[in-house]
Amino acid sequence: MNSLKEFTKGFLRENPTYVQVLGMCPTLAVTTSAFNGLGMGLAATSVLALSNVVISIIRKSVPKNLRIPIFITVIATFVTILDLLMHAFTYDLWKTLGLFIPLIVVNCIIMGRAEAFASKNGVWAAFLDGLGIGLGFTGSLVLLGTVRELLGNGTVFGLELWGKAFNIFVMILPPGGYMTLGLLAALFAFIGLKRKQRGEQK
Amino acid sequence: MKEYIRNGFILLIYCLAAGFALGLVYTITKERIAITELGKKFEAIEAVLKDESGKYIVSLENIRTVVSQVKDETKQIFEDGKGKVYSPVYQFNSELGPVYVLSASAIGYGGTVLVVASFVKKSDGFMLFSIRVTDYSQETPGLGAKIGEEDIQKRFYPIEPSALQNGIHVDKDANVSGLSVEEAKAKGIAKVSDVMTGATITPRAVANAINAMLSYLRSGVK
Numbered sequence: 527m528n529s530l531k532e533f534t535k536g537f538l539r540e541n542p543t544y545v546q547v548l549g550m551c552p553t554l555a556v557t558t559s560a561f562n563g564l565g566m567g568l569a570a571t572s573v574l575a576l577s578n579v580v581i582s583i584i585r586k587s588v589p590k591n592l593r594i595p596i597f598i599t600v601i602a603t604f605v606t607i608l609d610l611l612m613h614a615f616t617y618d619l620w621k622t623l624g625l626f627i628p629l630i631v632v633n634c635i636i637m638g639r640a641e642a643f644a645s646k647n648g649v650w651a652a653f654l655d656g657l658g659i660g661l662g663f664t665g666s667l668v669l670l671g672t673v674r675e676l677l678g679n680g681t682v683f684g685l686e687l688w689g690k691a692f693n694i695f696v697m698i699l700p701p702g703g704y705m706t707l708g709l710l711a712a713l714f715a716f717i718g719l720k721r722k723q724r725g726e727q728k
Numbered sequence: 729m730k731e732y733i734r735n736g737f738i739l740l741i742y743c744l745a746a747g748f749a750l751g752l753v754y755t756i757t758k759e760r761i762a763i764t765e766l767g768k769k770f771e772a773i774e775a776v777l778k779d780e781s782g783k784y785i786v787s788l789e790n791i792r793t794v795v796s797q798v799k800d801e802t803k804q805i806f807e808d809g810k811g812k813v814y815s816p817v818y819q820f821n822s823e824l825g826p827v828y829v830l831s832a833s834a835i836g837y838g839g840t841v842l843v844v845a846s847f848v849k850k851s852d853g854f855m856l857f858s859i860r861v862t863d864y865s866q867e868t869p870g871l872g873a874k875i876g877e878e879d880i881q882k883r884f885y886p887i888e889p890s891a892l893q894n895g896i897h898v899d900k901d902a903n904v905s906g907l908s909v910e911e912a913k914a915k916g917i918a919k920v921s922d923v924m925t926g927a928t929i930t931p932r933a934v935a936n937a938i939n940a941m942l943s944y945l946r947s948g949v950k
Contacts (some may be wrong), residue, residue: 555868592735596742603746607753614760617768622873624865625838699871699926 532654536662542635543666543707544714549635552626553667554703560683563671565619567664569612569627571657573604574636578644578656580604585645597640598631605630635663666710673706674698768862769844770795773818773829776846776858780886785857786820786827794818806948810834811940824848827857828945834936837929839866841875843937845885847945853889854945856896861934872930874923883909884918884934891916895939898931 542548549570556566580600588596609627612620620627630636639659644652672682678697680688696702773795777786784791798816806813811834818829826849833840842863847854861881867873874880887896891914899905899912899919912919920931 589735589738592738595739599739599742599746603749606750610753610757610761614757614764617764621863621865621876624867624873695925 529651529654532651533658536655536659537665538662538714538717540659540662541666541714542659542663543670544711545718546635546638547711548638549633549663550707552629552633553670554700554707556623556626557667557671557674557703557706558698559675559679559681560668560671562622563667563669564664565616565623566626567660567667569608569623570630570633570636571660571664573601573608573630574639574660574663575653575656577601577604577636578639578652579649581640581644582647582649582652588645593641593645597637597645601636601640602631635659670703670706670710673710674702677706678702772844772860772862775860776829776844777820777822777827778858785822785824790820794820806940806944808940808943810936811938813940813944822848824857825850828854830941830944831862832937832941832944833863834933834940836864836867836933837872837927838868841867841930841933841937843934843941845938845941847941849945850889853892854942855889856885856887856892856938856942858885859934859938864930867930868927871924871927874927875930875934880920880923880931881934883913883920883923884938885913887913887916892942895942896935898928898935900928901932901935 536542538545540546543550543553552566552570557563577597577600581597584596584600605628608630609620612623612627639656643655647655674697676682676687677694680686680693694702697706774784774788774791777784777791779785795818798818801815803815804812805815805817811832813830813832816830820827820829827846828849829844829846831842831844833842835841840863841861843859843861845859846857848857849855859881861875864873864875867875884896894916896916896918899907899917899921902915902917904912904915904917907915907917907919909919918931918935921928924931
């Protein structure tokens with residue numbers, strides 16, 4: 527039960543994008559399409575889960591005042607490995623995500639989970655936490671990307687749903703990203719409030 | 729003092745481990761990356777030798793032989809201040825006349841943008857036959873990176889030699905508006921502002937790369 531909770535908390539209750547408002551830079555930049563959001567999310571998830579595991583393993587041998595540089599080293603290593611692997615095996619996705627893959631190093635979700643969770647918990651819990659938060663991040667990006675792609679381009683994952691005449695071009699541009707993000711964050715806040723109210727009534 | 733040395737030593741050990749892991753992955757992926765890059769290069773060369781109806785102006789067989797004969801070594805061979813041209817330069821014979829395929833880079837928004845282009849040599853100069861933007865990985869996804877779309881790249885070609893006297897420009901730099909895509913091409917202008925709103929620097933880099941190749945061809949190839 528406990529580990530299930532560890533895993534699912536990132537989906538809604540502690541959703542990194544809409545509730546914790548972390549990692550905004552890649553969130554706004556790559557979500558011009560659902561597919562880009564999915565790629566970015568999965569890339570960040572794999573780094574998050576693996577770096578959480580390693581940081582949890584080494585947590586007892588890391589001196590307190592050295593933990594930030596060491597965590598960054600671990601995260602940067604995984605990101606570089608991911609960058610090389612994506613370059614070799616998923617060339618087109620690597621091309622589109624480009625700049626944002628190296629930037630996963632400074633993604634505050636990953637650093638935040640390393641500091642707040644992995645450095646204080648066991649390996650299994652840290653893995654589940656990383657995977658859960660990562661999938662929550664992926665879900666958020668896909669949701670944001672889907673809304674923007676649909677409204678801005680009339681497609682979802684490249685499948686055309688309606689004609690070009692209905693497209694609102696601004697949705698693909700940064701202002702569209704902010705608008706969608708704001709509305710979705712409001713929706714998540716609303717859901718959170720409703721859940722809380724229901725909990726109080728019980 | 730002792731504390732500092734101890735910390736430095738611990739950090740060194742972690743960095744060594746990280747370096748070792750990276751070295752391992754690098755060795756494993758190196759060959760695969762080289763193969764992928766080469767495959768993409770072939771694809772780009774083949775793509776710029778296709779006309780609008782999708783017909784190759786040089787037979788595939790001919791492309792393969794020429795490409796395999798030329799030593800594949802990427803070196804900078806020309807620079808004009810805005811763009812850099814790289815070797816190898818491939819030369820093919822076609823019904824339209826001699827065709828040159830070469831690559832050049834220019835600075836985009838986040839880094840270099842690499843363009844492969846084909847030029848047909850005609851009596852009054854070089855005609856820009858086709859281009860492919862092969863590396864735009866440092867451009868912003870959704871904005872500059874849209875240059876990867878073929879429909880947008882088509883805005884840059886074909887352009888006749890007479891329109892290329894002063895090189896190619898993007899419409900924003902040429903200070904014209906209201907032209908259709910084809911009208912713009914007739915004046916050596918790539919109309920992109922309607923399809924790449926908010927991203928001027930990336931298409932400008934493509935134009936700079938094309939201009940560098942033009943200057944190189946005009947100066948070097950007889």
